[in-house]
Amino acid sequence: MDTKLIIGSAADVDSECLVVVAVDHGEKQKNDAKLTNRDTALERAATELLSSGEVTSKPFEAVLVHHPQGLKAKKLLVINGGKAKNFGPTEVRKAAGTALRFLKPKMIKSCAFVPSEISTGFEDAVRCIVEGAYVADFDPDTYRSERKDLRMQEISLVIPANADKTAAQRILEQARIIGESQNFTRELVNEPGNRMTPTVLGNRAKEMCEKVGLKCEVMGPDRIKELKMGAFWSVAQGSDEEPRLIVVRYEPAGAPEKPVIGLVGKGITFDTGGISIKPADGMEKMKYDMAGGAAMLGAMRAFALLKPKVKVIAIVCATENMPSGHAQKPGDIQIAMSGKSIEVINTDAEGRLVLADGLHYARTLGCTHLIDAATLTGACVIALGMVNAGVFANNEDFYQRFCKALQRSGEKFWRLPLDQEYFEQIRSSIADMMNTGGRYGGAINAAMFLKEFVEDTPWLHLDIAGVAWMEENKSWIAKGPSGIAVRSLVEFVGSFSS
Numbered sequence: 001m002d003t004k005l006i007i008g009s010a011a012d013v014d015s016e017c018l019v020v021v022a023v024d025h026g027e028k029q030k031n032d033a034k035l036t037n038r039d040t041a042l043e044r045a046a047t048e049l050l051s052s053g054e055v056t057s058k059p060f061e062a063v064l065v066h067h068p069q070g071l072k073a074k075k076l077l078v079i080n081g082g083k084a085k086n087f088g089p090t091e092v093r094k095a096a097g098t099a100l101r102f103l104k105p106k107m108i109k110s111c112a113f114v115p116s117e118i119s120t121g122f123e124d125a126v127r128c129i130v131e132g133a134y135v136a137d138f139d140p141d142t143y144r145s146e147r148k149d150l151r152m153q154e155i156s157l158v159i160p161a162n163a164d165k166t167a168a169q170r171i172l173e174q175a176r177i178i179g180e181s182q183n184f185t186r187e188l189v190n191e192p193g194n195r196m197t198p199t200v201l202g203n204r205a206k207e208m209c210e211k212v213g214l215k216c217e218v219m220g221p222d223r224i225k226e227l228k229m230g231a232f233w234s235v236a237q238g239s240d241e242e243p244r245l246i247v248v249r250y251e252p253a254g255a256p257e258k259p260v261i262g263l264v265g266k267g268i269t270f271d272t273g274g275i276s277i278k279p280a281d282g283m284e285k286m287k288y289d290m291a292g293g294a295a296m297l298g299a300m301r302a303f304a305l306l307k308p309k310v311k312v313i314a315i316v317c318a319t320e321n322m323p324s325g326h327a328q329k330p331g332d333i334q335i336a337m338s339g340k341s342i343e344v345i346n347t348d349a350e351g352r353l354v355l356a357d358g359l360h361y362a363r364t365l366g367c368t369h370l371i372d373a374a375t376l377t378g379a380c381v382i383a384l385g386m387v388n389a390g391v392f393a394n395n396e397d398f399y400q401r402f403c404k405a406l407q408r409s410g411e412k413f414w415r416l417p418l419d420q421e422y423f424e425q426i427r428s429s430i431a432d433m434m435n436t437g438g439r440y441g442g443a444i445n446a447a448m449f450l451k452e453f454v455e456d457t458p459w460l461h462l463d464i465a466g467v468a469w470m471e472e473n474k475s476w477i478a479k480g481p482s483g484i485a486v487r488s489l490v491e492f493v494g495s496f497s498s
């Protein structure tokens, strides 16, 4: 999809379809729909439609007007952006996404957005339209034989002659990179286990790194054993597919020595549970157990293109979790790379095992700050449902900075605690810790386990189990892989750019 600016007034834009957003200023049931862009020609063209109440009946629905009066464009698409008082950046994203997903099946291949006027400003409106449009352009039906190529070819943004063109162009470029990187992650997550083995993930990482100019090292079983990654290896040993330790470096010229941000991703390309095998019902979903790792790769792609001045190293621990004659068993003791001993109670708590070594390895590579992302626990899904992801932090400043990044990314995370008392849950009588801690506070138990391997390094743990895969189609995004965390990581790391 191409993205460009059109400078001038909406009425003169010769497009297949102009897109505008209307919001409801009315109280209770009374309809008072107004456009979010007070362009007189547009308002005139939409008057009748707006007063009919048709647009504002349901949020994030669209109405298409053919041959709009007084406009050069062939069609006018009016999106319902919901209540006026709630209308902000998130709604701009959703509205832009709704437009794309409405137009794509109608074989309309280009459209022109007239940006909404929002309180956070013009630049935010441009950024959110482009991000929202790219997210909506993705469809997960990769392997359908009758798949139609429904992608949009081009979107334009109509900006007034007095707007800052250079700034708008820069923001548009940045938003495109972020949207495309999120979709890169979604493509990886969408692949099934037989087509996204650890080897394939390593190759895809290498391929991407070559394209955008990143250093990438992909290591196999010998190196993993040589590094004494006993926790990572304990999961990998049960599978006939070789594991991969993927290390991607972004070290731009001119970046200060510190910080070095370490992004550690869970890359379980399929999680059967191992010997503690999962029930058959829903097990097919466990192909998305590498979504944390894929998010880190997507974020790295974005850094290579956006070029923030800060060092970042991504580490993805990729393996299957399989039952077999050489799989680890409940009760086995493993020695992690850090030297700590782990009593494996449940082989299905494998994510924390691979991350334990990934986090420790990141520290040995010189990372001063750590973030991990993982589809780590079903308990996090029970706690927060499929709306918020979980975030854990051992450092207040680091967490506050993350919250600022969330305001820009529009992604939802909710903080959960890490009090030392919780460690009692995973205390072992034979080793330094157990890999599970019973039914209560399961997401926290997993986080407490990881905490043992980051020690004093400022660290954020993102448990994305509930939000990495969307169960339902939304009018602004297809069901399937969400690409969660990519945008937040990009905004967060960018905030360190000197």
Ligand code: BES
Pocket (backbone or CB within 6 Å): 271, 273, 289, 346, 348, 349, 350, 351, 375, 376, 377, 378, 379, 381, 436, 437, 442, 465, 466
């Ligand atoms: N990959 C799963 C967690 C998960 C669950 C991801 C649902 C996405 C959706 C993880 O490896 C796992 O199996 N966790 C166990 C831990 C338990 C054995 C302590 C769980 O949550 O049931």
Ligand code: MN
Pocket (backbone or CB within 6 Å): 271, 273, 321, 347, 348, 349, 350, 351
């Ligand atoms: Mn598991």
Ligand code: ZN
Pocket (backbone or CB within 6 Å): 268, 271, 289, 348, 350, 351, 375, 376
């Ligand atoms: Zn898992």
